Amino acid sequence: MFEVWIEHWANSTGLKSWMLEAFAILLIALVLEWLARRVLHRLQKLAGKTNNPWDDAIVSAARPPLSLLIWWMGVSTAARVVVPSDSENVLFEQVFLGALQQLGFIIALGWYAMRLTSAMEVNLVKRNGRDHERLDETTINALCRIIRIAIILTTTLVVLDTLGVSIKGLLAAGGVGGLAVGLAAKDLFANFFGGLTIFMDRPFKVGDWISSPDKDIEGTVEKIGWRQTTIRRFNKRPIYVPNATFTTIVVENPSRMTHRRIYEVIGLRYDDIEQVREITRAVDALLRRHEAIAHDQIIMARFDVFAESSLNFFIYCMTKTRDWAEYHAVKEDVLLLIADIIEQHEAEIAYPTSRMLLEPQDPELQEVLKNDIAS
Numbered sequence: 001m002f003e004v005w006i007e008h009w010a011n012s013t014g015l016k017s018w019m020l021e022a023f024a025i026l027l028i029a030l031v032l033e034w035l036a037r038r039v040l041h042r043l044q045k046l047a048g049k050t051n052n053p054w055d056d057a058i059v060s061a062a063r064p065p066l067s068l069l070i071w072w073m074g075v076s077t078a079a080r081v082v083v084p085s086d087s088e089n090v091l092f093e094q095v096f097l098g099a100l101q102q103l104g105f106i107i108a109l110g111w112y113a114m115r116l117t118s119a120m121e122v123n124l125v126k127r128n129g130r131d132h133e134r135l136d137e138t139t140i141n142a143l144c145r146i147i148r149i150a151i152i153l154t155t156t157l158v159v160l161d162t163l164g165v166s167i168k169g170l171l172a173a174g175g176v177g178g179l180a181v182g183l184a185a186k187d188l189f190a191n192f193f194g195g196l197t198i199f200m201d202r203p204f205k206v207g208d209w210i211s212s213p214d215k216d217i218e219g220t221v222e223k224i225g226w227r228q229t230t231i232r233r234f235n236k237r238p239i240y241v242p243n244a245t246f247t248t249i250v251v252e253n254p255s256r257m258t259h260r261r262i263y264e265v266i267g268l269r270y271d272d273i274e275q276v277r278e279i280t281r282a283v284d285a286l287l288r289r290h291e292a293i294a295h296d297q298i299i300m301a302r303f304d305v306f307a308e309s310s311l312n313f314f315i316y317c318m319t320k321t322r323d324w325a326e327y328h329a330v331k332e333d334v335l336l337l338i339a340d341i342i343e344q345h346e347a348e349i350a351y352p353t354s355r356m357l358l359e360p361q362d363p364e365l366q367e368v369l370k371n372d373i374a375s
Contacts, residue, residue: 117151293320
């Protein structure tokens with residue numbers, strides 16, 4: 001029916017039938033692409049009304065690849081019509097144009113998979129800020145990067161196989177070349193595997209406050225890349241640390257602490273030695289009834305040492321809060337309450353002092369001083 005219609009229009013217009021067939025195919029591709037965009041636009045609105053991040057990503061990722069696929073297939077099919085069907089062009093039509101159609105499908109599918117992965121990453125990160133069950137943003141980014149790398153490698157290998165390139169020979173050549181590249185770029189690969197270790201072990205994630213006693217590294221993690229990690233210091237200056245560094249240093253992650261510790265040493269005068277026991281007991285009772293102190297953790301207030309100019313006792317406890325500013329407010333309240341307890345017991349906080357004993361060399365004067373002291 002289609003061929004009869006084309007032949008009729010060719011006779012009526014004086015044009016070649018292959019020209020009308022190619023035009024009709026391109027016109028059909030145009031209509032299909034317009035319909036596809038309208039349908040996907042409608043599906044996008046419906047998907048936006050749901051809380052599921054998958055449907056949004058599936059629909060939004062399909063629009064450009066689907067348009068590419070429709071036009072690619074339309075142009076390649078029109079090319080089959082344009083090429084004369086004779087024995088000289090059979091190989092060109094069957095091999096080249098057939099491979100061209102397969103490439104269009106492979107590239108469109110790979111592009112769709114890449115866009116779907118990126119859309120899922122964005123949707124999951126956005127949803128992460130609203131959900132009570134938060135996902136690790138660093139893990140999301142790492143998994144999506146690994147998936148994108150796998151998609152690129154798979155698409156490249158399939159394209160090469162479709163073009164007739166021997167993958168076995170390529171892999172063999174790549175092994176020799178990879179050895180040379182590996183020796184030349186060992187630091188680059190060390191950083192890559194260091195980043196992979198961070199993603200797998202997850203000693204920290206984006207947003208964590210980390211520090212290292214081995215290196216001058218302390219701040220908030222802003223980005224974890226495949227080669228380096230960006231850390232923002234508390235003075236707002238960024239530092240860029242190669243990922244391989246984290247495989248050889250100790251990393252402390254204060255963001256994952258369960259409590260904050262209050263450990264202070266307080267000194268009393270030697271004149272207040274009789275009040276030390278009562279003061280430490282009162283301070284211990286204070287810590288155990290304080291609302292901001294974690295009562296399921298160790299709480300201690302004990303006399304510790306006879307110092308040079310003071311009788312030292314220490315306090316040891318944990319706060320319920322992990323917030324830095326709130327912790328210091330709690331610590332301030334505790335220390336001031338301890339000062340009140342010391343004052344209530346008519347004692348004083350010691351400060352460094354020293355006493356000097358002068359003895360006269362004259363025996364008679366020494367005897368007079370002794371008699372004065374005795375009297």
